[in-house]
Amino acid sequence: MSKLVKNAVGRMVPTEINGQEVIPFKGVGKHRPAGRKYAPPIPTAMDYPDDGNKVVASLKEALTKCGLKDGMTISTHHHLRDGDLVSNTIFDIAHEIGVKDLVWFPSASFPCHDPLIKYLEDGTINRIEGSMNGPLGKFVTQGKMKGTAVLRSHGGRVQAIQDGEVKIDIAVLAAPSSDPFGNANALNGPSACGVLGYATTDYLYAEKVIVVTDKLVDFPNLPMEIQGNYVDYVVVVDKIGIPEKIVSGTTQITKSPDRLLIAELTTQFLLESGILKDGCYMQAGAGGTSLAIGYFVHQLLKEKGWKSKVGFGGSTKYMVQMLEEGTMEHILDAQAFDLGAVASIAKNKNHHQFPVFNAYNYHSKGNITTMMDIMILGATEVDVHFNGNVVTHSDGYLLHGIGGWQNCLHAKNVILPIPLFRDRIPVIKDEVTTICGPGEMIDIIVTERGIAINPKRTDLIEKMKDSKLPIKTIQELKAEADAICGPSQKPNLSDEIVAAIKWVDGTVIDVVRKVIE
Amino acid sequence: MSTKIATAGNAGPKVRSDCFVTLELKDSGGVQIDLKSKVKVLYGDSIVKLCSDVLAFYDIKNAHLQLEDSGALPLVIAARIEAAVKELITTDKEFLFPILDENIYSSEKEQFRFSRLYLPGNTPSMMLNAGIHHPNGIILDLEDSVAYAKKKEAQLLVRNALRGIDFYGAERMVRINQIPNGLDDLKYIVPNNVHLILVPKCEGAHQVIQLEEEISKIKKAFKVKHNIYLMPIIESALGVEKAFEIATSSENIVALAIGLEDYTADLGTKRTNEATESLYARTRMVNACKAAHIQAIDSVFSDVGDMDALRATIKVSKGLGFEGMGCIHPRQIKFIHESYAPEADEIDKAKKIVNAFIDATEKGLGVVSLGTKMIDPPVVKRAEKTIRLAINLGLISENWRKEFLNEQAG
Numbered sequence: 047m048s049k050l051v052k053n054a055v056g057r058m059v060p061t062e063i064n065g066q067e068v069i070p071f072k073g074v075g076k077h078r079p080a081g082r083k084y085a086p087p088i089p090t091a092m093d094y095p096d097d098g099n100k101v102v103a104s105l106k107e108a109l110t111k112c113g114l115k116d117g118m119t120i121s122t123h124h125h126l127r128d129g130d131l132v133s134n135t136i137f138d139i140a141h142e143i144g145v146k147d148l149v150w151f152p153s154a155s156f157p158c159h160d161p162l163i164k165y166l167e168d169g170t171i172n173r174i175e176g177s178m179n180g181p182l183g184k185f186v187t188q189g190k191m192k193g194t195a196v197l198r199s200h201g202g203r204v205q206a207i208q209d210g211e212v213k214i215d216i217a218v219l220a221a222p223s224s225d226p227f228g229n230a231n232a233l234n235g236p237s238a239c240g241v242l243g244y245a246t247t248d249y250l251y252a253e254k255v256i257v258v259t260d261k262l263v264d265f266p267n268l269p270m271e272i273q274g275n276y277v278d279y280v281v282v283v284d285k286i287g288i289p290e291k292i293v294s295g296t297t298q299i300t301k302s303p304d305r306l307l308i309a310e311l312t313t314q315f316l317l318e319s320g321i322l323k324d325g326c327y328m329q330a331g332a333g334g335t336s337l338a339i340g341y342f343v344h345q346l347l348k349e350k351g352w353k354s355k356v357g358f359g360g361s362t363k364y365m366v367q368m369l370e371e372g373t374m375e376h377i378l379d380a381q382a383f384d385l386g387a388v389a390s391i392a393k394n395k396n397h398h399q400f401p402v403f404n405a406y407n408y409h410s411k412g413n414i415t416t417m418m419d420i421m422i423l424g425a426t427e428v429d430v431h432f433n434g435n436v437v438t439h440s441d442g443y444l445l446h447g448i449g450g451w452q453n454c455l456h457a458k459n460v461i462l463p464i465p466l467f468r469d470r471i472p473v474i475k476d477e478v479t480t481i482c483g484p485g486e487m488i489d490i491i492v493t494e495r496g497i498a499i500n501p502k503r504t505d506l507i508e509k510m511k512d513s514k515l516p517i518k519t520i521q522e523l524k525a526e527a528d529a530i531c532g533p534s535q536k537p538n539l540s541d542e543i544v545a546a547i548k549w550v551d552g553t554v555i556d557v558v559r560k561v562i563e
Numbered sequence: 564m565s566t567k568i569a570t571a572g573n574a575g576p577k578v579r580s581d582c583f584v585t586l587e588l589k590d591s592g593g594v595q596i597d598l599k600s601k602v603k604v605l606y607g608d609s610i611v612k613l614c615s616d617v618l619a620f621y622d623i624k625n626a627h628l629q630l631e632d633s634g635a636l637p638l639v640i641a642a643r644i645e646a647a648v649k650e651l652i653t654t655d656k657e658f659l660f661p662i663l664d665e666n667i668y669s670s671e672k673e674q675f676r677f678s679r680l681y682l683p684g685n686t687p688s689m690m691l692n693a694g695i696h697h698p699n700g701i702i703l704d705l706e707d708s709v710a711y712a713k714k715k716e717a718q719l720l721v722r723n724a725l726r727g728i729d730f731y732g733a734e735r736m737v738r739i740n741q742i743p744n745g746l747d748d749l750k751y752i753v754p755n756n757v758h759l760i761l762v763p764k765c766e767g768a769h770q771v772i773q774l775e776e777e778i779s780k781i782k783k784a785f786k787v788k789h790n791i792y793l794m795p796i797i798e799s800a801l802g803v804e805k806a807f808e809i810a811t812s813s814e815n816i817v818a819l820a821i822g823l824e825d826y827t828a829d830l831g832t833k834r835t836n837e838a839t840e841s842l843y844a845r846t847r848m849v850n851a852c853k854a855a856h857i858q859a860i861d862s863v864f865s866d867v868g869d870m871d872a873l874r875a876t877i878k879v880s881k882g883l884g885f886e887g888m889g890c891i892h893p894r895q896i897k898f899i900h901e902s903y904a905p906e907a908d909e910i911d912k913a914k915k916i917v918n919a920f921i922d923a924t925e926k927g928l929g930v931v932s933l934g935t936k937m938i939d940p941p942v943v944k945r946a947e948k949t950i951r952l953a954i955n956l957g958l959i960s961e962n963w964r965k966e967f968l969n970e971q972a973g
Contacts, residue, residue, distance in 0.1 A: 535609070537604045
């Protein structure tokens with residue numbers, strides 16, 4: 047194992063991962079990359095059919111034609127979420143033809159990918175560089191994966207592709223509709239998922255690009271969210287996804303009275319602090335509490351006659367309701383979470399497809415995320431220094447991907463509405479198990495038992511000094527949780543590193559260690 | 564020993580903050596503890612130690628204890644083990660945690676009882692966060708929400724909850740079982756920091772007298788000094804007819820509540836949102852309460868999704884003279900508080916009274932008067948509460964008196 051050094055958040059991290067040199071985290075905005083962006087090899091139009099028909103008989107044929115071999119990196123996007131039927135098939139084929147040591151580079155993984163564990167066990171796949179949940183997370187944390195997992199944010203994934211840290215050999219991109227040339231979108235077809243924003247970097251930078259669809263349409267398939275000019279092969283299959291698992295039919299506002307209370311406290315805080323105002327830019331996730339906050343904000347905007355100028359999605363039917371009832375002017379959308387959102391993209395002219403490319407990317411000439419006034423995020427843990435964790439549980443096991451979380455921390459006001467404890471497990475710690483985001487970027491923690499403002503936000507503390515809201519210090523909140531839950535012991539971790547957590551700039555902010563059971 | 568295996572508690576995919584205990588007493592082999600817990604990594608050692616401590620407390624030297632835990636707090640785990648132990652051996656010993664300092668506060672006869680939140684007495688997950696919704700009162704229910712087979716373990720859980728769960732200032736209430744069975748509940752709650760006991764299906768003064776005798780016996784034995792108030796629930800035609808008799812049967816009765824599910828069943832009619840079928844019962848009970856100078860509390864509103872209907876119901880309820888109602892969901896609390904909140908003229912009157920009281924105190928006068936009218940201390944107390952409530956609800960500012968005096972001067 048390579049030597050360990052202490053990074054800027056005080057975590058011991060290696061300088062080499064999977065045989066590749068890595069840079070320890072230097073602090074927010076301290077790492078300045080140099081050089082030129084990575085570029086795929088120059089293709090030649092004469093190698094592609096003049097009639098524009100790139101359809102081949104099977105995914106196996108396409109993979110073979112792309113030169114699938116040992117050690118390659120295969121990328122996929124996660125727009126089909128838990129209904130994805132394509133990713134597992136890639137590795138079934140690889141296993142069948144005896145290819146080994148592949149790297150799977152998804153933009154996220156889901157429980158439907160658990161069957162890949164057998165290919166991690168038999169060496170077909172060396173490692174996953176992406177999110178790890180449920181049984182996959184357990185497998186990795188038990189130290190059973192051959193390579194070291196690398197977890198990146200959505201923006202960090204774009205960064206790694208653009209600066210050549212990850213070279214995608216073959217991008218296998220599921221598309222709800224495509225023409226024979228490879229122009230693809232997600233608006234139509236039995237597996238319609240709205241947008242394909244996470245596939246943009248993949249199709250622009252991969253050596254080879256395969257589009258897999260279950261709805262082949264005549265040229266031209268408009269809009270061309272994936273542009274056929276970048277596509278090598280098109281494969282038509284029976285089904286790319288299970289519709290009811292692709293988007294939730296209905297995302298639901300939480301029914302839990304405790305979560306609703308947190309949402310109310312958050313909304314009241316936003317109003318009293320002046321963060322919520324006419325014309326504000328906002329982003330919130332699709333979790334039950336976030337949706338409740340969106341709903342309460344919507345009511346408040348209506349009451350005041352205000353509107354939000356921009357809502358950045360992950361969109362839901364609730365955000366669409368804001369658009370349609372005039373409390374939100376535009377939705378910029380990187381992914382649609384429910385059927386209401388998918389339908390809206392097709393019919394509402396102010397509901398725009400908007401790749402994460404333009405919001406979350408370190409190698410970009412600015413990102414819209416920094417313009418967001420309101421950013422509602424979650425966390426599995428935060429600590430008294432406001433550091434946040436989204437990837438591991440307090441017992442040491444990987445359980446979530448980073449998603450856009452790290453990227454979103456760059457917003458003007460980052461608010462974490464979280465319960466003070468979950469099933470006896472306190473959320474506020476002395477030290478988070480894994481640092482995914484440095485405390486300087488997290489502004490407000492809202493729990494059912496009180497609200498803590500980051501001491502760095504003296505402006506907010508001043509504004510809220512006469513508020514009747516239960517403003518407390520983070521230490522007071524922690525003490526309250528500890529008094530209820532009782533003192534806890536620490537998980538038993540070995541020195542062995544099973545996963546690296548990248549910061550948005552590609553440096554290593556923390557690692558996950560093997561859990562000794 | 565005939566039965567050697569006992570169980571207590573709850574387990575299952577939807578159960579949270581609880582545990583299921585299987586205890587088998589053995590003749591030899593020492594104590595063996597098997598723990599299955601989703602918080603084992605973080606709390607495994609302390610849970611196992613707690614298990615050993617409880618068994619040792621009951622002098623159990625040979626046993627097999629299986630614990631299936633879904634994040635239960637120590638006071639829940641201990642109650643479950645104690646329940647299993649008491650299935651197998653006869654003992655009066657109680658495994659008690661200290662009463663939380665935060666839980667030592669008193670209740671008053673006159674305090675507002677707009678909302679009181681019902682919690683099933685054998686469901687720990689609902690108890691933990693009940694207080695954060697700030698109902699005026701929290702009812703740990705031993706009666707209808709607890710299955711017959713679970714009555715014993717619920718008594719222990721409720722006892723531990725009264726001592727160890729912070730309800731953030733809410734009046735601490737328990738609904739016991741119907742008299743005479745409910746008398747057996749008393750020893751678990753009277754010594755353990757209860758403020759008020761709800762007496763279900765009350766049908767006459769004799770039941771209250773029987774209850775009070777038992778309560779004073781236990782108070783004496785455990786040296787309990789504070790008042791334990793009573794809120795009989797009128798749930799039958801007979802109860803309605805006896806309302807005044809019940810209301811005046813003890814000094815400790817602070818309110819009567821009406822329970823319309825059972826009452827309408829007793830009438831042989833259906834309960835409707837319009838509630839015309841119970842108009843007589845409600846007005847009769849309100850009248851009895853007012854005659855006895857106690858509060859009249861309305862039944863729960865059971866459609867937790869329909870806040871508009873709840874508001875409409877409270878409007879009628881307040882109009883009839885009720886001063887509060889039960890809730891079965893925390894989301895109802897805010898609406899209930901808003902709807903029973905003092906209206907502008909009540910607040911104005913309260914301002915005058917409190918102002919007169921402050922004036923009198925400043926001038927060293929023993930008697931408070933408003934114009935030519937003398938004001939009794941309970942009236943002042945109530946006015947002060949109205950003011951405090953109005954401040955809390957944001958209806959008037961903290962500096963209301965300054966504004967009031969300016970207005971008077973202007």
